[in-house]
Amino acid sequence: MTKKTSKWLLVSVLTALLMTLIAFGTGPTNVTAAAGRTLVYGSTADPKGLSPLSTADTVSSNVIQQVYETLFRQDAKTLKAKPWLAKSYERKSATDWIIHLRTGIKFQDGTPFNAAAVKYTFDQMKDPKRAAPRASLLEPIASTTVVNDSTVEIKTKYPYGPFLAMLSHPNASIVSPTADKKGKLNTHPVGTGPFKFKSWTTGDSVKLVRNTDYWGKKPKLAGVTFKTVPDYATAVSMLQTGKIQLLDNVTSDYLSRIKSLTNVKLTNKAGTPMRYFGFNMQSNPGKNKKFRQAAAYAINAKTYVAQLNGLGTYNPSLIGPELFGYNKNDKKAATTYNLKKAKELVKANGFNKKTYTILVGNQPAYVQMAQVVQQQLAKAGIKVKIEKQEWATYLTTLASGKFEMTFSGWANSTGDASELFYPNLDSKNIGSSNYMKYSNKQFDAEVEKSRETLNTSERKKALSAANKIAMKDIPWIVMDHNSVAVAQAKDLKGVTVLPTGLWYLGGAYFN
Structure with missing residues (x-):
């Protein structure tokens, strides 16, 4: 040989x-x-849909932000917006922005990502005929113009402070025009992200697979499964046995159990989300300010927060400590717990003579709040029953306005209080995202001041004024400014979690 x-x-x-x-x-x-391996996330509800043009809820956004991408993305620590699908930008004037796009990127259907796709997405979001649930997000945009394939010019109606933060929001994700025109984007999403759609079995799971043609750093996970597990106790058991490897919105009821799991890591940090008890301001009993005052006096949010064991903070200010626009003195304007005054208002106005209904989606945190508040209102003489609905049904009911009171929340994904107030409480958005149907011209004027200037101090002053007006009117009673608590398998690495509660899996992997 x-x-x-x-x-x-x-x-x-x-x-x-x-x-x-x-x-x-x-x-x-x-x-x-x-x-790679497939990551399984435990979702307590089904998504409402899978298109950023047709949804406005966090459950849907969890899927959307893995499939689609935005022009800018917020830094996980500072929340400062940085170019993502955009390569760079320049501001020609206070209202004129030039966005230079990355080139060579394709949507998951093989069509090109370019300036025309950006224009199409933003025009569709703003089109009244489309009636996008988060159309208010892009309200400041006057026009989007294609300069060339890799450049768009965006003109705003006024100098808009949170412009880059706005373009970082999941609902500003860029969609494939070709896929959207087929009319199935809400059930068959097509974006530029690290994962692409495989299947959606309603009530069971949404399955994504690795986008092997992804333009950025290639994802290491083989895919992501969003497993619907409505019962949180079951979800925690599945986390313990390894059937799911990621679970967010950790509740105080299961905090100690999750902390005891040797195969699980818990991350808990201050966040921008807030949760509230809200009133339909155009029907009884919510349109009666004395009823809202009675409820505000009866609800002891501080006691509720104490039960959260560090998963939230008490502060009656609608603008939370982690948001731009927060002023620690604003909270003095809030109507807070005083059981004696609550009982006096209830008795004087006959609020104890009928039973009212609280609408709640089947999210564990909101159900827990409803049960606590039901007991607290009862002590003041206000009788309420709880109507629990499946998440998608709840969102439909909320949008229809066929409710008396409800629990809801806002992630504050831009980190800016003007994007808390404008979509939720400005009267221009009654009939769309202003579900409480709150209307106050003075409040609207202050919110618009906060949006129509780039001057930081002027913006803060206007937001503080708006905050105090709303707290006196009581469309919402703040339950807590909650932290971002995420439980994950110890061998799962690279999950990017933002203070807004958003998370990205493009860099995730199993060690």
Whole structure:
């Protein structure tokens, strides 16, 4: 046997051995990592839909932000907006922005991402015929113009402070015009993100797979499954046994149990989201300010927050401490717990003579709030029953206005209080995102001041004024400014969690 033949045989044997080891999962770690695993996330509800043009809820956004992408993305620590699908930008004037786009990117249907796609997305979001639930997000935009394939010019109606934050919001994600025109984008999403759509079985799961043609750093996960687990206790058990590896919105009821799991890591940090008890301001009993005052006096939010064991903070200010526009003195304008005054108002106005209804979606945190508030209102003489609905049904009922009172929340995904107030409480959005149907011209004027200037101090002054007006009117009673609590398998790495509660899985992997 020649030396050349011997060398050839040795290489052949080693190659065969290596292939055998890989086949049995004991090969080099870089090969195993490339193969990846599928991450299973436990979702307490089904998404409302899978298109940023047709949804406005967090459950849907959890899927959307893995499939679609935005022109800018917020830094996980500072929330400062940085270019993402955009390569760079320049401001020609206070109202004229030039956005330079990355080139060579394709949507998951093979069509090109370009300036025309950006214009199409933003025009569709703003089109009254489309009636996008978050159309208010892009209200400041006057026009979007294609300069060339990789450049768009965006003109705003006025100097808009949170412009880049607005373009970082999940509902400003860029969609494939070709896919959207087919009319199935809400059930078959097509974006530019690291994962692409595989299937959606209503009531069971949404399945995504790795986008092998992704323009950025290639995802290491083979895919992501959003498993619908309405019962939170079941979800925690599945986390314990490894059937799911990611669970957010951790509730105080299960905090100690999750902390005790040796295979689970818990992250808990101050966040921008807030949760509230809200009134339909155009029907009884909510349109009666004395009823709202009685409820505000009866609800002891501080006691509720104490039960959260560090998963939220008490502050009656509608603008929370983590938001731009927060003023620690504003909270003095709030109507807070005083059971004696609550009882006096209830008795004087006959609020104890009928039973009212609280609408609540089947999210554990909101159900818990409803039960606590039901007991607290009862102590003041206000009788309420709880009507619990499946999440998508709840959102439809909320939009229809066929409710008396409800629990809801806002992630504050831009980190700016003007994007808390404008969509939710400005009278221009009654009939769309202003579900409480709150209307106060003085409040609207202050909110608009906060949006129509780039001067930071002027914006803060206007937001503080608006905050105090709303607290006196009581369309909402703040339950808590909640932290962002995420439980994940210890061997799961690279999950990007923002203070807004949003999270991205493009860089996630199993160690």
